[in-house]
Amino acid sequence: xxxxxYCESNHKTGFGHFSRxxxxxxxxxxKYPKAKxxxxxxxxxxxxxxxxxxxxxxxxxxxxxxxxxxxxxLVVLDPPYYEGxxxxxxNQRLKDIYLIEDRKFRILKLTDETKPTxxxxxxxxxxxxxxxxxxxxxxxxNNKMKLFLGIYAFLYPSMLLNKFLHKNKKYDLLIxxxxxxxxxxxxxxxxxxKNNRQKxxxxxxxxxxxxxIKYQDKYxxxxxxxxxxxxxxxxxxxxxxxxxxxxxxFEAFALNMSGVVIPTQNRQNVMGRSFQKMxxxxxxxxxxxxxxxxxxKNLRIKTTPHKRFNLYKAIDMQNKxxxxx
Numbered sequence: 001x002x003x004x005x006y007c008e009s010n011h012k013t014g015f016g017h018f019s020r021x022x023x024x025x026x027x028x029x030x031k032y033p034k035a036k037x038x039x040x041x042x043x044x045x046x047x048x049x050x051x052x053x054x055x056x057x058x059x060x061x062x063x064x065x066x067x068x069x070x071x072x073x074l075v076v077l078d079p080p081y082y083e084g085x086x087x088x089x090x091n092q093r094l095k096d097i098y099l100i101e102d103r104k105f106r107i108l109k110l111t112d113e114t115k116p117t118x119x120x121x122x123x124x125x126x127x128x129x130x131x132x133x134x135x136x137x138x139x140x141x142n143n144k145m146k147l148f149l150g151i152y153a154f155l156y157p158s159m160l161l162n163k164f165l166h167k168n169k170k171y172d173l174l175i176x177x178x179x180x181x182x183x184x185x186x187x188x189x190x191x192x193x194k195n196n197r198q199k200x201x202x203x204x205x206x207x208x209x210x211x212x213i214k215y216q217d218k219y220x221x222x223x224x225x226x227x228x229x230x231x232x233x234x235x236x237x238x239x240x241x242x243x244x245x246x247x248x249x250f251e252a253f254a255l256n257m258s259g260v261v262i263p264t265q266n267r268q269n270v271m272g273r274s275f276q277k278m279x280x281x282x283x284x285x286x287x288x289x290x291x292x293x294x295x296x297k298n299l300r301i302k303t304t305p306h307k308r309f310n311l312y313k314a315i316d317m318q319n320k321x322x323x324x325x
Contacts, residue, residue, distance in 0.1 A: 001028075001032040001034070001035040001036070001073045001074065002035070002036050002038070002071055002072050002073050002074075003025070003028065003035055003036065003037050003038065003072075003073065003074045003075075003076065004038045004039075004040055004056075004065065004068070004072055004074070004075050004076070005021050005024075005025065005037065005038070005039050005040065005075075005076040005078070006040040006041070006061060006075070006076065006077050006078065006079075007021045007039070007040075007041060007047075007076075007078040007080075008041055008042065008043055008078075008080035009041075009043065009046065009047075009050075009080075015046075015050065015228075016178075016246060016247045017078050017080065017110075018046075018047070018050045018051070019228055019247065020078070020110060020154075020155045020247075021039075021076065021078055021110075022050070022051065022228075023155040023156070023157050023158075024076065024108075024110075024155050025037055026158065027155070027158075027318055027321070027322050028074075028322060028325065030322065031322050031323075031325065037051070037053050037054075038053070038054050038055075038056055039051050039053060039054070039055050039056070040055075040056050040057060040058075040061060040064070041055060041057060042057050044057060060093065061090075061093055061094075061097070062093040062094075062096045062097055065097050065100070066097075066100055069100055069102075069103060069104070069105060070104070072105040073104075073105055073106070074105060074106050074107075074108065074325065075097065075105050075106070075107050075108070076107075076108045076109075076110070077094060077097075077107065077108070077109045077110070077121065078109075078110040079094065079109075079111075094109075094120065095120045097120075098120035098121060099120070106122045106123070106325070107120075107121040107122050107123070108121060108122065108123040108124075108125070108325070109121035109123070109124050109125070110125050110126075111124070111125070111126045112126060112127050112128050112271070113126060113128065113131075114128055114130075114267060114270040114271060114274075116131075116134035116137035116138060118140075118141045119138065119141055119142075119145070120141065120142065121142075121145060122144075122145060122146065123145065123146045123147075123148070123321070123324065123325070124138060124145055124146070124147050124148070124149075125148045125149075125153050125155075125321065126147075126148075126149050126150075126153060127150070127151065127153045127154035127155075127250065128149075128150075128271065128274065129150060129151040129274045129275065129278065130274055131149040131150055131153075132149045132150045134149065135147060135149070146324055148317060148320065148321050151250070151253070151278075152310070152313045152314050152316075152317040153317055153321075154250040154314075155318070156250065156251070156254045156314050156318075157228070157232065157251075159229070159232065160232055160251060160254050160255070161254060161311060161314060161315065162311075168237065169237060169238065169239045170199070170237040170238070171199050171200060171201045171221070171234075171237055171238040171239065172198035172199045172200060172238070172239050172240065173193075173196075173198050173199075173200045173201075173238060173239065173240050173241065173242060173299065174200070174201050174203065174234060174235055174238035174240070174241040174242070175193060175200060175201070175202045175203065175241070175242045175243070176202075176203035176231070176241065176242075176243050176248065177243060177244055177262075178243065178244060178246055178248075183264050183287055184208065185244070185262060185264070185287055186202065186204045186205070186208045186212070187208055187211070187212070188287070189262075189292070189295060190202075190212060190215075191292075192292040192295055192296050193242070193295075193299065194215060194219075194220055196219075196296065196299050196300070197219060198219065198299070199218075199219055199221075200219060200220050200221065201220075201221040201222075201223065201234060201238065202220065202221070202222045202223065203223055203224075203225055203226065203231065203234065204222065204223070204224060204225065205224070205225050206224050206225065209222065209223070209224040209225075232251065235248070235251060235252060235255065235257070236255055238257070239257070239302075240257065240258060240259055240260070240302075240303065241257065241259040241260075242259065242260050242261075242262070242299065243259060243261055243262075244261060244262055244263060244264055244268055245261040245263050245268040245269070245271045245272035245275065245281070245283065246268070246271075249261065249271070249272075249275050249280065249281055253275075253280055253305065253307075253309050254309050254311075254314065255309070256304075256305060256308055256309050257305070258280060258281060258282075258303045258304055258305040259280075259281050259282070260281065260282045260284060260295075260298050260299065261275070261281050261282070261283050261284065262284050262285075262286075262287050262290060262295075263283065263284075263286050263287065264286070264287050265286075266286075269283070269286060278306070278307045279305060279306035279307060280305045280306070280307055282298055282301075282303065284298060
C-alpha cells in the first residue's frame with residue numbers, strides 16, 4: 001500500500017498537523033504493516049526530521065498526484081488553512097484531485113473546521129466537538145462520503161490512551177503555548193504566572209527559554225520545546241494546564257485533565273468555547289484583551305473536567321476509521 005500524505009507544519013505554527021498525520025499513519029500500519037509512506041510538504045527539512053521518511057514537493061499538488069495516480073492507494077489531505085481564509089487555488093486543486101479520471105486511490109481528508117464547508121473526498125475526519133451537527137451540509141457535497149465526526153474523531157496517540165493515565169502528579173500547572181508562539185504569550189504573561197505559588201513547568205520556544213531560564217526556581221521549572229512523546233509525559237505529570245485552544249485540549253481530555261486556555265484568534269475562541277460548554281476547560285478572553293488579574297484568578301481555581309473521557313469510544317472510532325480504509 002502506497003500512501004501520500006499532504007500536510008504543512010513549522011516552528012511558527014506548531015506541529016499539530018504533522019502529529020495527527022503521524023498518529024494516523026501509525027494506526028494504518030497496524031492494518032497494512034508493509035505500507036510505504038510519502039509526505040508531500042513544502043517544509044521539507046522539518047518534515048524530514050519529524051517523519052524520518054521520503055519527502056516530496058511540487059508547486060502544483062494536482063499535477064503531482066495526477067502523474068502518480070496509478071502508484072497510489074491512499075491520499076491523505078490535511079490542508080494548512082481554516083474556513084474564512086481558504087486558498088481558492090489550492091481548494092480547486094484539491095477538488096480536482098477528487099475528480100481525476102480513472103482514479104483508483106482513495107482520499108481521506110482531515111479538518112477541524114468550526115463551520116461546515118464543501119469537501120471532496122472519500123473519507124472525512126472532523127474533530128470539532130460540535131461537528132456531528134454538520135452531517136447534512138457534508139452530505140450535500142457527497143452523500144457517499146464516509147464521515148467520522150466529533151470529539152472522539154480526534155486521533156489520540158495510542159500511548160496516550162493507556163500509558164500515561166496513572167502518572168503521579170509532579171506539577172500543579174503546565175504552561176505551553178505551542179510552536180514559536182508568534183504572540184509570545186509565554187513572555188507576555190510570564191511574571192503573572194511565575195509569581196503564582198504553585199509548582200509549575202513552562203514549555204517554551206528556544207528564544208523565550210534562553211531569556212527566562214534564569215528565573216528557574218523551586219516553583220518554576222523552565223524547559224525548551226520538546227517532542228510529542230516527552231511533552232505528553234510532562235502533561236500527564238501535571239494537574240492542570242495553561243495553553244491556547246489547540247491539540248492540547250484533546251490530549252488533556254484523554255488524560256481526564258482540565259485546563260485554562262487563552263485564544264489568540266477568533267477560530268481558537270470558537271473551539272475554546274465549545275470545550276468550555278462541555279466543562280472541560282475554562283476559556284478566557286482573547287489574549288490582547290486579557291487582564292493579568294483575571295488570568296491570575298483563574299490559575300488559582302482547582303478544576304476537574306465534568307465530562308469524562310471515554311476510552312472505549314475513542315478506540316471504537318479509531319477502529320472504524322482504519323477498518324473502512
